[in-house]
Amino acid sequence: MILRPLEALGAEPRRKWAAARVWAAHQSPYMASALLALDPVVVDQSGDPVAGRLDLRAFPVDPAWHVYLDPEAVAATDVALIGFWLVHQVSHLLRHHADRCPLGAPDATSTAGRAPSAEEQVWNMAADAEINDDLVAGSAVVPEHAVTPAALGLADSLTAEDYWDALGGRENAPTPPHRPAAASGHDCGSGCDGRRRSWDSGKPGLGTLGHTLIERDVARRIEEHRRRYGNVPAGWQRWASEILEPVISWQRLLASAVRRGVADVAGRVDFTYRKPSRRSSVSGGVILPSLRQPLPKVAMVLDTSGSMDDHLLEQSLAEVQGVLKSMGVGRRHLRIICCDAKAFDAQKVMAASDVTLLGGGGTDMGAGLSKAAALRPRPDLVIVLTDGHTPWPGAAPPRIRVIVGLMDPSGSVPAWARAIDIRPGRAA
Ligand SMILES: [Zn+2]
Structure with a gap:
C-alpha cells in the first residue's frame, strides 16, 4: 500500500471525485465548507496481493479530515453514492464520534493491520x-447496507451512545442485542472511533481551530437554511443549536466521563472470540465475543456535608448509576460511601433512591477516598460527587482512577482527578 496525492488518480476518477463532492454539496448545501475541507489521500494497493487488500468502500476519514480514496472503490461506486459517503463521513467528523467513542485509548499495537474488533464494529454501527436516520430521510441514494436505526430495530433520533447501549456495546449490557452479524459492517475509519488505521497518513491536517471554524460555519448555514427553506433534518437542527448556543448538559459530560473511566480501567480490547460466549446459544447463530476481563469495581463517594444541595446530589447519583448500569456495572460492582468530615460505611444499593444520605457536618473528601481505597475488593474507579469545598489528598489513591462531579464552580478539584462541572443551571 502506498499513499499518494490526488494527482495519482487518473483523469476520469478525479472528475468523478470532484463530481461526487459537488453532488454532496448539492444534497447538503449547509455542509459545503466541511466537504471542501476534506483532504483526499489516494491509497494505492495495486502492488498488494488481492487477498490482503483493505476495504475502503466507505471512503473512510481520519480525525485530521483526510479522506482515503481507493482508486478501485472510486471506479466501482456511482457519483451519487460517493457523494452519500462524503456527507456521511463529514457527519462523523462534525459530530466528534472519534472523541465520543467509549472504547478508551487503543493499545499502541492494536489497530494497525488488523480487522476491527467486535466492539469497534458496534461503535461504528x-x-x-x-x-443515517437524517441522511437517509433527505437522500435519494442510499448504499445497500447503510446502518439505520430502522435496520437495527431501534427508534430514530437517538445518540450514538444510546445505540451503543441498545446494541449491547458491552456484553453485560442489560438490553438483548439486536446486533447484526459483526462481519457485515464496513469501516468508517479513525474519524469514527479515533483508533489509527493502517492507511492513516499521520500527516497534519485540519487542526482543532479549523474544525471549530468549520463547525460554526456549518451550524450557521443550517440555521439560515432552516429559516429560509425549513427542510433541515431534525438531528442537524439540534446539532446546530448546540453549537451556536453551547449549553452542554452536565448529564452528558458526566455520562461520557464515566463511560470513558469504565472503559479505560476495564482494559482496552476486552472482547475475544477465543472462548465462546455463554450467550451464543441464544443469539441466533451470531458468535458473540466473550468478556475476557472482569468488569471494573466502582465506588462512589458522596459529599453529604451541610453545604450540599441534596436534590442535585440525588439527581447526579441517579445519572451515574444509570450509566454504570447500562455498562453492566450493577449492584455487585458498585459501593457508595457517604462522607462529610468523616466517611460512613459503604452501602450497596439497587437504586439511587435507596441511598441513605448520612452526614451533614464539615467536609473532607480525603476521608471518603481513603475509605474507598480500603474497600475489599479494591475499586478501580472512584466517582466523587462534591461541591469541592474540601481538602484533597496530594495524590490519587494508588491504581485508582478518580472522577469528580463538581457541583459548585468555586469549589476545587485536584489536578490528578478528571473533573466534570455539574450545575443545575446547565441542565438540558
Ligand atoms: Zn460511518
Whole structure:
C-alpha cells in the first residue's frame, strides 16, 4: 500500500471525485465548507496481493479530515453514492464520534493491520445509526447496507451512545442485542472511533481551530437554511443549536466521563472470540465475543456535608448509576460511601433512591477516598460527587482512577482527578 496525492488518480476518477463532492454539496448545501475541507489521500494497493487488500468502500476519514480514496472503490461506486459517503463521513467528523467513542485509548499495537474488533464494529454501527436516520430521510441514494436505526430495530433520533447501549456495546449490557452479524459492517475509519488505521497518513491536517471554524460555519448555514427553506433534518437542527448556543448538559459530560473511566480501567480490547460466549446459544447463530476481563469495581463517594444541595446530589447519583448500569456495572460492582468530615460505611444499593444520605457536618473528601481505597475488593474507579469545598489528598489513591462531579464552580478539584462541572443551571 502506498499513499499518494490526488494527482495519482487518473483523469476520469478525479472528475468523478470532484463530481461526487459537488453532488454532496448539492444534497447538503449547509455542509459545503466541511466537504471542501476534506483532504483526499489516494491509497494505492495495486502492488498488494488481492487477498490482503483493505476495504475502503466507505471512503473512510481520519480525525485530521483526510479522506482515503481507493482508486478501485472510486471506479466501482456511482457519483451519487460517493457523494452519500462524503456527507456521511463529514457527519462523523462534525459530530466528534472519534472523541465520543467509549472504547478508551487503543493499545499502541492494536489497530494497525488488523480487522476491527467486535466492539469497534458496534461503535461504528451506533455512530452510523446516529447519522443515517437524517441522511437517509433527505437522500435519494442510499448504499445497500447503510446502518439505520430502522435496520437495527431501534427508534430514530437517538445518540450514538444510546445505540451503543441498545446494541449491547458491552456484553453485560442489560438490553438483548439486536446486533447484526459483526462481519457485515464496513469501516468508517479513525474519524469514527479515533483508533489509527493502517492507511492513516499521520500527516497534519485540519487542526482543532479549523474544525471549530468549520463547525460554526456549518451550524450557521443550517440555521439560515432552516429559516429560509425549513427542510433541515431534525438531528442537524439540534446539532446546530448546540453549537451556536453551547449549553452542554452536565448529564452528558458526566455520562461520557464515566463511560470513558469504565472503559479505560476495564482494559482496552476486552472482547475475544477465543472462548465462546455463554450467550451464543441464544443469539441466533451470531458468535458473540466473550468478556475476557472482569468488569471494573466502582465506588462512589458522596459529599453529604451541610453545604450540599441534596436534590442535585440525588439527581447526579441517579445519572451515574444509570450509566454504570447500562455498562453492566450493577449492584455487585458498585459501593457508595457517604462522607462529610468523616466517611460512613459503604452501602450497596439497587437504586439511587435507596441511598441513605448520612452526614451533614464539615467536609473532607480525603476521608471518603481513603475509605474507598480500603474497600475489599479494591475499586478501580472512584466517582466523587462534591461541591469541592474540601481538602484533597496530594495524590490519587494508588491504581485508582478518580472522577469528580463538581457541583459548585468555586469549589476545587485536584489536578490528578478528571473533573466534570455539574450545575443545575446547565441542565438540558
Ligand atoms: Zn460511518
